[in-house]
Amino acid sequence: MEVIDQKENRINALFKKNKKGLLSVYYTAGFPMRDDTVRIGKLLEASGADILEIGVPFSDPVADGSVIQASNKAALDNGMTLRLLLDQVSELRNRVKAPIILMGYFNPIFQFGVKAFCEAAAAAGVDGLIIPDLPLLEYQEMYKATFEANGLQNIFLISPTTSEERIRTIDSVSNGFIYAVSSSSTTGAKKDFSKDQRSYFERLQKMKLKNPLLIGFGISNREAFTAACKYSAGAIVGSAFISMLKKSDNMEEDIPEFVNALKNS
Amino acid sequence: MQVDERGYYGQFGGAFIPEMLYPNVEELRTTYRSIMERQSFKKEFDGLLKTFVGRPTPLYLASRLSEKYKAKVYLKREDLCHTGAHKVNNTVGQIILAKHLGKSKIIAETGAGQHGVATATVCALMGMECIVYMGKLDMERQKPNVERMKILGAAVIPSLSGSMTLKDATNEAMRHWISHPEDTHYIIGSVVGPHPYPDMVARFQSVISKEIRSQLTEEQGNPYPDYVIACVGGGSNAAGAFYHFVEEQHVNLIGVEAAGKGVDTGESAATTVLGKPGVLHGSKTLLMQTADGQVIEPYSISAGLDYPGIGPMHAHLFDVGRVRFLNATDEEAMNAGIALSRLEGIIPAIESAHAVAALDKLTFDTEDVVVINLSGRGDKDLETYIRWGKY
Numbered sequence: 001m002e003v004i005d006q007k008e009n010r011i012n013a014l015f016k017k018n019k020k021g022l023l024s025v026y027y028t029a030g031f032p033m034r035d036d037t038v039r040i041g042k043l044l045e046a047s048g049a050d051i052l053e054i055g056v057p058f059s060d061p062v063a064d065g066s067v068i069q070a071s072n073k074a075a076l077d078n079g080m081t082l083r084l085l086l087d088q089v090s091e092l093r094n095r096v097k098a099p100i101i102l103m104g105y106f107n108p109i110f111q112f113g114v115k116a117f118c119e120a121a122a123a124a125g126v127d128g129l130i131i132p133d134l135p136l137l138e139y140q141e142m143y144k145a146t147f148e149a150n151g152l153q154n155i156f157l158i159s160p161t162t163s164e165e166r167i168r169t170i171d172s173v174s175n176g177f178i179y180a181v182s183s184s185s186t187t188g189a190k191k192d193f194s195k196d197q198r199s200y201f202e203r204l205q206k207m208k209l210k211n212p213l214l215i216g217f218g219i220s221n222r223e224a225f226t227a228a229c230k231y232s233a234g235a236i237v238g239s240a241f242i243s244m245l246k247k248s249d250n251m252e253e254d255i256p257e258f259v260n261a262l263k264n265s
Numbered sequence: 266m267q268v269d270e271r272g273y274y275g276q277f278g279g280a281f282i283p284e285m286l287y288p289n290v291e292e293l294r295t296t297y298r299s300i301m302e303r304q305s306f307k308k309e310f311d312g313l314l315k316t317f318v319g320r321p322t323p324l325y326l327a328s329r330l331s332e333k334y335k336a337k338v339y340l341k342r343e344d345l346c347h348t349g350a351h352k353v354n355n356t357v358g359q360i361i362l363a364k365h366l367g368k369s370k371i372i373a374e375t376g377a378g379q380h381g382v383a384t385a386t387v388c389a390l391m392g393m394e395c396i397v398y399m400g401k402l403d404m405e406r407q408k409p410n411v412e413r414m415k416i417l418g419a420a421v422i423p424s425l426s427g428s429m430t431l432k433d434a435t436n437e438a439m440r441h442w443i444s445h446p447e448d449t450h451y452i453i454g455s456v457v458g459p460h461p462y463p464d465m466v467a468r469f470q471s472v473i474s475k476e477i478r479s480q481l482t483e484e485q486g487n488p489y490p491d492y493v494i495a496c497v498g499g500g501s502n503a504a505g506a507f508y509h510f511v512e513e514q515h516v517n518l519i520g521v522e523a524a525g526k527g528v529d530t531g532e533s534a535a536t537t538v539l540g541k542p543g544v545l546h547g548s549k550t551l552l553m554q555t556a557d558g559q560v561i562e563p564y565s566i567s568a569g570l571d572y573p574g575i576g577p578m579h580a581h582l583f584d585v586g587r588v589r590f591l592n593a594t595d596e597e598a599m600n601a602g603i604a605l606s607r608l609e610g611i612i613p614a615i616e617s618a619h620a621v622a623a624l625d626k627l628t629f630d631t632e633d634v635v636v637i638n639l640s641g642r643g644d645k646d647l648e649t650y651i652r653w654g655k656y
């Protein structure tokens with residue numbers, strides 16, 4: 001029981017303690033090398049990342065742009081499976097305190113068995129899940145109870161085209177934080193935020209949601225990170241980090257440098 | 266064949282889409298039925314099917330084929346539709362719908378190129394911008410269709426991910442839609458995708474079985490065949506051919522999947538044999554996948570059947586035993602295509618040749634009335650026929 005309680009609170013505890021400037025970094029499990037998952041997670045936490053968002057590789061990641069697609073494919077070619085990923089996450093959990101969120105498409109989880117998966121994820125020390133193609137209704141009717149019984153927070157996405165009414169519904173079902181997609185797009189690095197994006201963030205800010213927001217998709221530099229933080233509790237960086245990993249021949253240096261360049265003053 | 270309110274056929278269906286697509290799909294879900302019922306919609310749809318597509322398509326009694334198989338074999342001539350396949354029934358419907366929704370741009374995915382051509386055609390007709398995603402491999406094996414789309418003014422974008430076939434083109438089209446939700450309608454080419462697409466596409470294609478019923482009534486005094494046979498890629502021509510017969514239990518419905526080099530060879534697209542329930546492209550359906558839930562790359566000589574899933578309604582009709590699924594190998598389909606050419610003077614699309622190949626796998630009574638839905642013509646496949654040789 002104690003373990004579950006502790007787990008339930010890892011994401012909430014973080015947001016209670018730090019209301020601003022949180023950095024969540026997405027990386028694909030099993031990329032660039034199959035057994036890099038633990039090493040990268042440790043380096044990220046040590047460098048100052050606040051949340052580890054670990055991608056579950058899938059053959060058909062429709063919400064992702066080309067960089068993350070390629071990392072998914074490489075990870076699968078490296079022999080990644082969901083079982084192996086859960087083993088890696090358990091090992092990582094022993095080395096880091098940061099919340100761990102798995103981001104992945106529904107089919108691999110469905111094949112694993114949603115209940116079996118939730119139990120295994122909880123046992124491995126996972127705190128939350130982002131499943132972009134699991135719809136709200138399906139989640140509420142079929143899986144919410146199972147997620148909650150295992151102390152897993154389901155993180156929903158919203159985008160500039162999400163209606164206010166639906167944002168309210170998502171807010172009422174969410175627990176942890178809401179992932180605000182910065183523009184109508186798949187993942188992938190872009191330049192700066194546009195006027196429209198800023199007014200969308202302002203609109204969200206004014207809604208005074210019960211859950212904190214993290215802004216993601218297209219954040220690749222300090223300017224974008226700082227701008228996102230102005231409107232939210234923090235930001236999520238993915239494609240830019242994956243691109244860096246792909247080029248890196250020295251993660252021990254490059255990961256701290258990447259995090260520093262975004263976040264630390 | 267009715268979908269329930271949540272978009273399910275039994276355990277299959279639903280709308281498993283990223284939140285970014287929710288407003289678009291929700292708009293469609295809440296409006297498609299009422300738009301399709303508008304008088305102005307019906308008038309334009311029926312009018313274009315008649316004067317632009319060339320409907321009704323003939324129901325042709327294939328006498329030499331009938332003699333060979335000792336049954337009364339009819340061919341429903343969807344191959345005579347404008348653009349050469351049934352696909353245009355759906356694109357005409359969806360483009361009118363897109364106009365009613367106020368959309369100005371169209372995207373589509375295509376495998377054989379038939380759906381891409383049918384989409385490019387209606388976009389030209391309506392003066393709408395058209396982007397078609399097509400796997401790079403399919404672009405190579407269906408070159409004439411690529412050029413047809415370009416002549417019609419569409420942009421054809423090669424998909425370079427995965428097996429570079431239909432599944433990957435569908436991924437790319439969905440990504441494009443996520444990035445352009447406001448002004449763009451996605452014309453899906455089969456009874457796949459999130460609810461309401463499977464139901465919507467099936468309704469547009471249902472004109473096929475509606476015509477078969479009235480044509481048979483004229484021929485024989487009642488609307489019932491003993492068999493309806495159709496090939497199944499995603500399943501749109503089969504959905505259209507089965508639609509008005511699903512409730513008539515005495516009509517045998519036969520779906521024919523592509524076995525590729527054989528269902529046990531690892532190079533196949535026979536989803537009902539090789540698939541398990543899974544989620545891809547927005548719906549829960551039968552899906553070819555590994556134990557770890559990764560989608561398996563299918564294989565068929567026919568680009569239009571080279572898809573790792575089937576529409577959720579077919580998964581359900583298979584599940585409850587209402588439709589019997591057979592499969593035909595590349596070789597059986599090619600032989601059937603060449604046989605049909607020799608016996609009846611009709612060179613079928615290789616997709617449709619799979620349906621013809623089923624004749625060898627069934628035993629009929631001499632009185633049996635068999636309708637094969639000849640979904641398309643073989644023009645686009647000439648190169649494949651030539652490479653196959655043996656004729």
Ligand SMILES: Cc1ncc(COP(=O)(O)O)c(C=O)c1O
Pocket residue numbers: 350351352376377378379380454455456496497498499500501502503568569570614616617640641642
């Ligand atoms: C002639 C023809 N028949 C059948 C198909 C398969 O699609 P469906 O199963 O949706 O009818 C295609 C697809 O491209 C086609 O071109």
